[in-house]
Amino acid sequence: MNVIKGRVxxxxxxxxxxxxxxxxxxxxxxxxxxxxxxxxEFPKEVKPGDILVAGRNFGCGSHRETANTILRDIGVRAxxxxxxxxxxxxxxxxxxxPTFVAAGIGSMxxxxxxxxxxxxxxxxxxxxxxxxxxxxxxxxxxxxxFNAGGLxxxxxxxYESEKK
Numbered sequence: 001m002n003v004i005k006g007r008v009x010x011x012x013x014x015x016x017x018x019x020x021x022x023x024x025x026x027x028x029x030x031x032x033x034x035x036x037x038x039x040x041e042f043p044k045e046v047k048p049g050d051i052l053v054a055g056r057n058f059g060c061g062s063h064r065e066t067a068n069t070i071l072r073d074i075g076v077r078a079x080x081x082x083x084x085x086x087x088x089x090x091x092x093x094x095x096x097x098p099t100f101v102a103a104g105i106g107s108m109x110x111x112x113x114x115x116x117x118x119x120x121x122x123x124x125x126x127x128x129x130x131x132x133x134x135x136x137x138x139x140x141x142x143x144x145x146f147n148a149g150g151l152x153x154x155x156x157x158x159y160e161s162e163k164k
Contacts, residue, residue, distance in 0.1 A: 003120075008114070009042060012055045017059060019035060034074065048074075053115070079099045080101075096146045102124045122137050
């Protein structure tokens with residue numbers, strides 16, 4: 001998770017889980033429709049390694065783990081938003097899916113820009129323009145989840161170590 005680079009897909013505020021995961025299942029059809037309600041070209045043109053940038057309240061709406069997993073499964077490497085809905089953020093953490101908050105990110109990028117997320121330095125840099133902004137870092141307990149590969153792998157590690 002230290003340094004992530006990719007091409008930007010920019011979205012606005014309040015992108016909800018019904019837009020991210022219409023229908024809520026993990027089918028091929030979902031991969032063809034994710035985010036299409038707001039960006040019809042997205043499911044056809046997104047490439048592995050791309051970074052999704054959004055405004056405020058990204059991932060609002062009902063709880064759908066598929067909203068997180070579908071973005072990961074189609075290759076979106078990371079999400080950076082002005083703010084992220086609590087349940088979506090918590091699911092991202094439990095899956096160790098890089099989802100970050102960076103105030104000002106919406107005004108710093110446009111579609112197609114090249115973005116670098118340097119977690120260790122706590123910076124997001126628009127490589128296309130050279131502009132950087134601070135990245136909100138996780139507390140150490142969340143970093144531990146990421147380092148283990150997710151919440152379930154962490155719990156398994158802890159269980160195994162306690163058995164000894």
